[in-house]
Amino acid sequence: MQSQESPSELLSSEPILRVEGVAKSFPKRQSGGKEEIIKVLEDVNFELKGGSFTSIIGPSGCGKTTLLRIVDGLLKPDAGRVIFNGEVVTTPPTRMGFVFQQFGLLPWRSVLKNVEFGLELRGTDPEERKEIAQKYIDIVGLRGYENNYVHEISAGMQQRVGLARALSIDPDVLLMDEPFASIDMQTREILQRQLLQIVKASVPKTTLFVTHNVDEAVYLSDEILLLGTHPAKVREVVKVELPPKRWTYDLRSQQEYTRLRQKIWKFLEKEIMERGGFGSFDPQEP
Ligand SMILES: Nc1ncnc2c1ncn2[C@@H]1O[C@H](COP(=O)(O)OP(=O)(O)O)[C@@H](O)[C@H]1O
Ligand SMILES: [Mg+2]
Structure with a gap:
């Protein structure tokens, strides 16, 4: 049976973590020993509400892991800051958990x-x-x-x-970097369901989950941050207004699920085609 509660009613309005104007560049080696500076992240802003499940989705290589490393204090941003439990993150906070x-x-x-x-x-x-x-x-x-x-x-x-x-x-926040990416599809679906049951019911947590998998993001999240590429920046925050306790029924057959899935897939396809070096290839052409 589905719950009548709206997902947003279950979330705290106070952000537990805030990312403000984060930027990061890396040197890229060119032939002849020259170095080019590549801007990976630029002006990244978002916040996590207490109890929320937030996913970051973006094409491979766009800077998701770099962003998580900045959030957990292992990497210093060139600009901007991360505020966690009211304090600026400078070293890995003890109350953050990480799954790789x-x-x-x-x-x-x-x-x-x-x-x-x-x-x-x-x-x-x-x-x-x-x-x-x-x-x-x-x-x-x-x-x-x-x-x-x-x-x-x-x-x-x-x-x-x-x-x-x-x-x-x-931990007060659970950070997960593509944790199911190297796991077969059937097992992955079981793990997704189990994860949701754990962080939404057994031991409630605020979760920041990185993925490049659209189905995974829609199934798990209250909010999805669409990360553009070159440089990566939050282009849109998609709210997933699907009922909670999603592990108890088949969400994937719902119309809203399909709509969100298509919307996010279109965004990713556009990002990859326009900026991913695919030239003028038109995916609609036969
Ligand atoms: N320590 C580093 N030195 C140089 N370049 C790096 C370093 N870490 C990441 N990069 C570059 O930053 C970009 C984003 O990497 P990453 O954050 O791992 O992407 P994602 O996790 O989205 O696949 C890539 O082009 C990668 O080569
Ligand atoms: Mg990565």
């Missing part, structure tokens, strides 16, 4: 020890650490695999370990 595309797990550690890792770095005592790690292993559905090594479990399970590890530090 390549999982970032330690192969010589068991599932349990991987989930404990972030707590270990924070100096949590061993007993408490184990208890917290077990709680999140249960939440992501990996009970029984605590003692397995990373190579003994599937890619989908490895990413659930990555999620459990990020959640175990009880």
